[in-house]
Amino acid sequence: MWDNHRALGSLANFLLLASLFMLLYAGGVWLVHSPWFPVKKIQIDGALRKVTPEQLKYIAAHELSGTFFTLDIDKTRAAFEKLPWVREAQVRRRWPDTLEISVVEHEAMARWGGSGLISTQSVWFDAASDAKLPVFYGPPGSEKEMGAMLGQLRAALAPSGLKPAVLTLSARRAWRVELDNGVKLELGRGDVLARAERFARHWKGSLAALGYRIETVDMRYPNGFAVRIPDYKGAAGKRTQITAGATR
Known part of the structure; x- marks a missing residue:
């Protein structure tokens, strides 16, 4: 091999090219990591x-x-x-x-109990806000379900002029809503939106006209609802708690 001038020439050219490549590579690495290109x-x-x-x-x-x-x-x-x-x-x-x-x-849509907020994408995030927001109480992982229900309940309750303030979903997937006037709605499972719409139809015409503080309205009856009025006084003048009903 050492007598083969052509082979020696090829080897020398290869070593020269390899050396140049390594030199360029080392120079590139040094240049990239050098302080000559700071983020200003x-x-x-x-x-x-x-x-x-x-x-x-x-x-x-x-x-x-x-x-x-x-x-x-x-x-x-x-x-x-x-x-x-x-x-x-x-x-x-x-x-x-x-x-x-x-x-x-993030844009906050609601509070998640006493810890964190729910975004308009129904994602929990750890932040604080002094804005007046609805409050969610539900099982872990139910953020999207509760976010969707909030929007649907707002539309269903719109004729009443009332808005959801606290939305609760139980482990059995039963819904309870506290409105911004303090009234609590028991909506249960199943036809939740239909029950909310039925409440909205009756609120201004009959329920709000009762003249007493209403604590709870149970909408889980198929053809009516029950009203809890803890401050109602019976015929004897004693403070009692009664249940009132209404039909469609």
Whole structure:
């Protein structure tokens, strides 16, 4: 082989090309990791109402690391999505030194008992709000079901002028609604919306005209409903608790 000048020439050319390749690769690695390409600008877009500039600045200062080329996009996105009100964050590089971050916030639809909020996408998230929101009480995993029912009950109860304030779903999938005037509706299982619509039809015409504080209206009867009026006084003048009925 050592007497074969052609083979030696080919080997020398191969070694030269390999050396050049390794040199270019090492130079590229050094260039990518060098401080010559820092992220100098962070541009944040989105209609932000709950996420504060201070929170975003804190994430940028403490969670972002690396150069323009080495910064971990997925890790950066996850860091911003840890903020309580952030539903989604998208991160993009823009040459030569800018990081673009688009933030989408949660929009609260209801409270989940005494812990966290439910978004308009029926997703639980851990945040606080001073807004007046309906409250959900239900089994774990029922967020979407309760979110859908809230919208349907609002439409069904609209003729009464009343709105759901507390929505409860039992483990047996029975529904109970407390309205914004304090009246509680027992809607049970099955024809829940039909019962709510029947209540709405009778509220202004008969129930609201009773002249007493109504505590509960049980709509689970097939052809009527029962009304609980704890402050009603009987014929003897004593405070009693009665049940009143009404037909279709």
